Amino acid sequence: MQQFSQVNGIGQVELGGAALPAVRVDLQPGPLNKYGIGLEDIRAALAATNADSPKGYLNQGNQRFQIYTNDQATVAEQYRDLTIAYRNGAAVHLQDVANVSNSVENVNNAGLFNGKRAVLVILHPSPSANVIQTVDEINAMLPRLAAALPPSIHMQVALDRSQSIRGALSDTERTLFIAVLLVVGVVFVFLRSVRSTIIPGIAVPVSIIGTFGPMYLLGFSLDNLSLMALTIATGFVVDDAVVVVENTQRHLEDGMEPLAAALRGSAEVSFTVLSMSLSLIAVFLPILLMPGVMGRLFREFAETLSITILISLAISLTTTPMLCAMFLRHDAEAAKRPSRFKHALESGxxxxxxxxxxxxxxxxxxxRLVGLILVCTVGLNIFLFVVVPKGFFPEQDNGLIIGNIQADQSISFALMSKKLTELQTIVQDDPGVATVSGFTGGRSTNSGFLFIQLKPLSVRKVSATAIVARLRKPLAAIAGTQTFMVPAQDLRVGGRQSNAEYQYTLLSDDPAALYAWMPKIVAALKQNKNLLDVNSDLQQGGLETDIVINRTVASAYNITPAEIDNTLYDAYGQRS
Structure with a gap:
């Protein structure tokens, strides 16, 4: 864990199905009763076993010796001979009244990977982390860590969230490249000149590449939003170059020299190009000023697009005229004898x-008929706006499903571990599932998690949502548990993790009213057939045993409530 936490970009390292190593002392009631030793006596003896305080030093001649002692017990062997008490003149050792073993702090932990016992190491990135770079650093250090482990322990990557990010970036980069080619191709078709097409072909990539500098200064990264902005800007930035090229070409056809035509042509359309660029930026101004989560989300998109348009404006008034003076020529003889290709385009x-x-x-x-068609079209648009389904963002399929297991609050850890194994077996048998990892225990014994890695979409042929729907019925057949599964989303809004895509948080100054209304609201929502997996995180149905302290009798024996609580915790808890 320590080496993972030192990787740049890792914000938190969490273990699933494991706990920290410890020496475990399981007390035996029979021997304790035989020797008349109380639980608090054992706890006091264990607490006094370890000490960590200065011991001083010795000076002998020209040398100084630091004093150390064996006051730290770290393994079970060092605890077994610990003297707890004396009975009949003989020492009673810890091993006489307890089983002492090298174990872990909390034994109520279970982790599984594809049905086998496992310890899950869950790495959470920091908010400003470069996920791809962080994952590459982790993959580079895995062989070194695996070599340091015993041969019986195998290390395997269960989930890699960077795969969906890499795929999305690759698709967006490919789209950007295709967009540039299409824009240059369309310009060539309409200008019908290789020389004229070279100029926008240079201006468009330069405008996009020039945006990277301001993006770096603003702290932006190449993500889906910024690449989408660059893709959309491809169609905008070419307009400025085409306007300058066409006006310069017109002056060349009138007999002007290339340099003079470029200067005059760019000067004539400079105000037009400026007004076009500012108008485009003004369209995205509301996005820049949008408040809340949406504003924070799309600000990078709007700023990247605006920067690209401004750089395109500068290039169209400086670089584009220079390129026109260098490349554009007017060949009167060639214009009189066009090629078959140009003749076909002109005919079209x-x-x-x-x-x-x-x-x-x-x-x-x-x-009048055209006006009526216009009115009907506007009305149809309004109707479609009303009836078309609406949502915040479309559901993403990145090949990962998160499952949250909720069992009865009174379930034991042993039964919960069995339920986890049964649920994981059902999920693993689905043909669209590649790997399944999960764990239970730790902070709560009636809950668990499943992390389901799906096969590539080309292999499974169905979406993650369809697999969730397919698994819902067999998972529901496991009595005593509810499994809520949702496709993992790269974009999450909200500070709390939930068992569904949408959640409502209820607040009240009166806890009694909140506890009374929560079941009613859940029951009402379950009546809606359009809703699935309605649930609540309110848990008040667990079993409990109440011990009533007779304070008068306890006071007579000089026993305080704190001593009673400590003894109960010694007997039934896992004190560390």
């Missing part, structure tokens, strides 16, 4: 122009 454009002229003439002759 002429045909489109004639069709547009025909349709425009018809629309102007039937103005």
């Amino acid at each position: 454009f002429n045909w489109l122009e004639r069709r547009y002229e025909t349709s425009l003439t018809w629309a102007l002759r039937h103005a």
Whole structure:
């Protein structure tokens, strides 16, 4: 754990199905009663066994000796001969009244990986961590850690959340590359000149690459939002370059020299390009000023897009005119003898122009009908806006399902461990599941967690939501437990983990009213057929044994409530 916590980007390391090593002392009531030794006597003796205080030093001639003693007991062998009391002149040792063994602090822990006993090491990234870089550092250190472990212990990666991030970034990068190619291709089709196409082909990548500098200064990273902004900006930044190129080409066709045409052409459209860029930025201004979670979420998107447009503006008024002066030429003879390709494009454009002229003439002759169609279209849009399902974000399928197991509050740890094994077996038998890891115990004995890694989508053929629906019925057949499974989402809003995608937090100044209304609300929500896995984290149904202290009698024997509590904890708890 210590080596994992030292990796840059790791915020928390959590263990599932394990506890810290310790010496375990299981007391035997029979021998204790025989020797007349109380539980508090044992606890006091154990507490006095270890000490950690200065012992001083000795000076002998020119040397100084630091004094150390064996006042620290760390293994079971050192505790077994500990003298607890004396009876009939003989010492009573700890091993006479208890079983002493090397164990762990809490034995109520169980972890499984694909049905085998395991200890789960769960790594949580820090808020500002580069997840991919952090995962790469962890993968690099795993062989070294595995070599230091005994041969009987095997280390295996159960879940890797960076795979979905890598896949999403790869898809977005591919989309960005295709978008640049399509934009350059469309420009070539309409300009019908290789020289004219080279200029936007240079301006677009330079504008995108130039955005990386301000992104770095603002602390942004290449994530889905920033890459989406760059992809959308591809269609915006090409407009500025095309406007300058077309105006410069027009002056070249009028007989001007390339340098003069570039200077005059860019000067004429400079205000137009400026107004276009500022208008585009103004469209995204509401996103920049949006408050709350949505504002924080989309601010990086809006700022990246705005920066790209501003850089494109600067390039279109500086670099693009320079490129026009270097590359653009007007060949009058070639214009008179166009190639077959250019002739085919020109014929196609002429045909489109004639069709547009025909349709425009018809629309102007039937103005009332066109107006009626416009009104109906607007009305249809309003109707569709009302009836189309709405949500915050679409559900993501990143190949990971999180399962939360809730059992009866009175369940024992032994039975809960058995239930975990049964549930994991059912999940593992599903054809779409690759690996299953889970654990129970620790802070709560009636709950557990499952981490389900799915096979690639090309293999399983169905979504994570469909697998959850498929597993819901067989998991519900396990009596005494409820298993709530949700596809893991990279984007989570809310400070608490829940058993479903949506949660409501109820607050009240009156705990009695809160406890009374919570079951009623849950029961009412379960009546809605559109809702699944309705549950509550309110747990007040556990079994308990109440011990009533007779304070008068206890006082007569000089026994305080604190001593009674300590004795009960010694007998039935796991004191550490």
